[in-house]
Amino acid sequence: MRLKNKVAIITGGTSGIGKATTLRFAEEGANLVVTGRRSGLGKVVEAECRQRGGQCLFVEADHTKAEDCQRVVDSALREFGRIDILFNNAGIVTKGTADTTSENVWRETLEINVTAVWRMCSLVIPQMKKQGGGVIVNNGSDWSVVAGKNALPYIVSKGAVGMMTKAMAIDYARDNIRVNAVCPGDTFVDRWMEKGYFEGSDPVTLEEAIREASDYIPMGRFGKPEEIANAVLFLASDESAFVTGHLLLVDGGNTAQ
Ligand SMILES: NC(=O)c1ccc[n+]([C@@H]2O[C@H](COP(=O)([O-])OP(=O)(O)OC[C@H]3O[C@@H](n4cnc5c(N)ncnc54)[C@H](OP(=O)(O)O)[C@@H]3O)[C@@H](O)[C@H]2O)c1
Numbered sequence: 356m357r358l359k360n361k362v363a364i365i366t367g368g369t370s371g372i373g374k375a376t377t378l379r380f381a382e383e384g385a386n387l388v389v390t391g392r393r394s395g396l397g398k399v400v401e402a403e404c405r406q407r408g409g410q411c412l413f414v415e416a417d418h419t420k421a422e423d424c425q426r427v428v429d430s431a432l433r434e435f436g437r438i439d440i441l442f443n444n445a446g447i448v449t450k451g452t453a454d455t456t457s458e459n460v461w462r463e464t465l466e467i468n469v470t471a472v473w474r475m476c477s478l479v480i481p482q483m484k485k486q487g488g489g490v491i492v493n494n495g496s497d498w499s500v501v502a503g504k505n506a507l508p509y510i511v512s513k514g515a516v517g518m519m520t521k522a523m524a525i526d527y528a529r530d531n532i533r534v535n536a537v538c539p540g541d542t543f544v545d546r547w548m549e550k551g552y553f554e555g556s557d558p559v560t561l562e563e564a565i566r567e568a569s570d571y572i573p574m575g576r577f578g579k580p581e582e583i584a585n586a587v588l589f590l591a592s593d594e595s596a597f598v599t600g601h602l603l604l605v606d607g608g609n610t611a612q
Contacts, residue, residue, distance in 0.1 A: 357592040359384035362435040364427060366418055366475060367445025369396035371544035372494065375580035376442060376587045381409025383588060388431040390416040390445065410435075418445050418471035419463075428478045437486055440591045441479045443472040444494040449508045450553040460554075461508050468512035469519070476523060480532060488531030492590045493520050495536040497606045506553070517602050524600030533599040535590045540606025541568065542578035573608030 363380055367373040369391030377389050381404040389404075389411060391397050397413035404411035414430045416423035431438050449464045451457075472493055483489030498510045499517035516536060524534040541552075547559045559567075568577045586605045589595050604610055 356384040357588065357594065358440070360386070361439040361591075362386045362388070362431060362437050363440035363442065363591065364388045364390070364431050364438060364475070364479070365442045365444060366390050366416075366427075366471070368400055368413075369393045371546060372539065372542060372580045372583045372587075373442070373444040374400055376444065376584040377411070378403060378407060379581065379584040379588055380440075380591070381407040381411060383592075385409060385440070386435045387411040388427065388434065389413050390418065390427050392417050418475065419466045421474060424471065424474050424478055427475075428482070432482065438479050438482050439486070439489055441475060441489070441491045442494070442587060442591065443475055443491065445471060446494060446512075447509075448506075448553050450506050450556065452505055452507055456508050464508035464512050465515075468509070469515045472516060472519060476519075476534075480527065480530075483532050484530050489533075490591050491523065491532065491534045492587050493534070493536040495520065495538040495602060497538055497540045497604060497610050499536065499538050499602055500604070501610050509553075520602065521600045528599055533590075533595070535595070535598060535601045535603065537583060537586045537590060538602050538604045538606070539583045540572065540578055540604070540609040542580060542583055544580055568607075571609070572606075573612065576607065578605060578607060 363385045365377050368377040368389030394415045401411045401413045412434050414427050416427050446468045449460050493516050495516045496513040499513045502510050520534050520536040551557045569575045586603055
């Protein structure tokens, strides 16, 4: 029960890494506020948390909208009276090079992957200061530290998440607010089978994913959402009490090459 009596906001908890982290946190005793735009899936997550003995409130929200972000924070305070942990997880994965990325895709990517992260931090930090501290974990990527092909807007956004994490860690260290990022390598989530790896690409079957991963990832497989959730749990819990400004790569050795 590493998060017993802690209140955590998890953005984008309706699927993938956000959902796995929500369920992991519920098992560790956290009280949860989970967000996303797909309310049907949000209600399922709420119910699954309760089955694990955790308290969970789903708040339908689009984090590109300032008023929705404010509503999430207000709901957390109304329901649980405090905010100890913020996991900024909501994000989209977009592709394109400098000359093939449209203005719309560029803006959409930065809005949710960067601006929304800053916005949620700006709303939660004053409350954490009042409480005497808190923990923020941002979801970066292995592309927070290295680049790759044909994903310019996404790579720029995740690079920014990395530097935002370090800058905020320095700004708020004396307020007892730790700020770290989990940086997953390719992690097999349902979205890949529904929509493909990138927004607008072809769906990927499990067999294709297994074949592809064995080519380029030293460990020969993609990550599992639960493995990323465990790393987030470490960064969110007191076990990482002296860790701040850190980008924790969880990538099967991909960036070691
Ligand atoms: N899977 C990977 O290989 C991988 C690798 C590195 C980093 N990541 C990062 O992990 C995070 C989660 O992605 P995932 O792989 O778990 O995929 P996912 O299942 O598609 O999860 C994305 C989550 O973000 C939410 N979201 C997206 N736009 C939103 C918006 N405007 N407002 C509110 N919520 C929004 C989605 O909820 P709704 O659709 O319900 O709004 C969903 O819950 C992302 O930041 C991604 O960049 C993933």
